Amino acid sequence: xxxxFVVIAILGIGIVFMFLIFKxxxxxxxxxxxxxxxxxxxxxVIITFxxxxxxxxxxxxxxxxxxWPKFISIIxxxxxxxxxxxxxxxxxxxxxxxxxxxxxxxxxxLIPSVVAIYKLIRDRNDYIIITKEMIKYKDNNxxxxxxxxxxxxxxxxxxxxxxxxxxxxxTIKTNQMNFNSKDLSLAYKEIKTRLSAxxxxxxxxxxx
Numbered sequence: 001x002x003x004x005f006v007v008i009a010i011l012g013i014g015i016v017f018m019f020l021i022f023k024x025x026x027x028x029x030x031x032x033x034x035x036x037x038x039x040x041x042x043x044x045v046i047i048t049f050x051x052x053x054x055x056x057x058x059x060x061x062x063x064x065x066x067x068w069p070k071f072i073s074i075i076x077x078x079x080x081x082x083x084x085x086x087x088x089x090x091x092x093x094x095x096x097x098x099x100x101x102x103x104x105x106x107x108x109x110l111i112p113s114v115v116a117i118y119k120l121i122r123d124r125n126d127y128i129i130i131t132k133e134m135i136k137y138k139d140n141n142x143x144x145x146x147x148x149x150x151x152x153x154x155x156x157x158x159x160x161x162x163x164x165x166x167x168x169x170x171t172i173k174t175n176q177m178n179f180n181s182k183d184l185s186l187a188y189k190e191i192k193t194r195l196s197a198x199x200x201x202x203x204x205x206x207x208x
Contacts (some may be wrong), residue, residue, distance in 0.1 A: 081109030126177035
């Protein structure tokens with residue numbers, strides 16, 4: 001019964017959202033929503049990959065994602081939201097159409113931006129440090145470290161999931177550490193490389 005209510009709720013939200021999109025297409029115009037969406041998404045993707053989080057000093061590799069690319073992406077999103085707001089403030093539309101337009105901006109611009117700013121502040125200075133012997137991480141106030149020799153395998157699953165020699169597991173939740181997909185992939189490959197090196201007799205690193 002609970003699943004039925006969940007499905008009904010999801011369908012209801014989907015129908016309401018599609019109706020909202022249908023209404024705002026008429027208010028803002030199809031091409032306006034298309035180009036503003038492309039600019040916002042494209043700029044967010046591009047600037048995220050401008051400056052990598054990987055820093056290597058000797059045998060130590062640190063992944064510490066920078067906050068400024070995400071901050072600039074938030075600013076761009078807010079500027080586009082403000083531009084769309086000026087449209088509904090300067091065109092001849094009914095009160096109900098204005099409410100639909102404003103609701104769209106609140107749901108798809110304001111709320112996501114507020115959430116992104118909160119996460120940016122909350123997750124600042126989180127990191128993963130990988131040495132020849134250890135993996136250390138900081139996730140807000142959560143600190144941890146693991147011996148690479150104790151790790152049996154690693155995989156990407158809701159972050160970096162490590163399985164230890166005693167078959168226990170632990171996941172570094174990179175999705176709440178300001179890591180993007182590129183940061184996650186590079187950190188995973190680095191750990192895989194260290195695991196491979198740990199299994200070599202001479203302990204030297206090899207690429208995968």
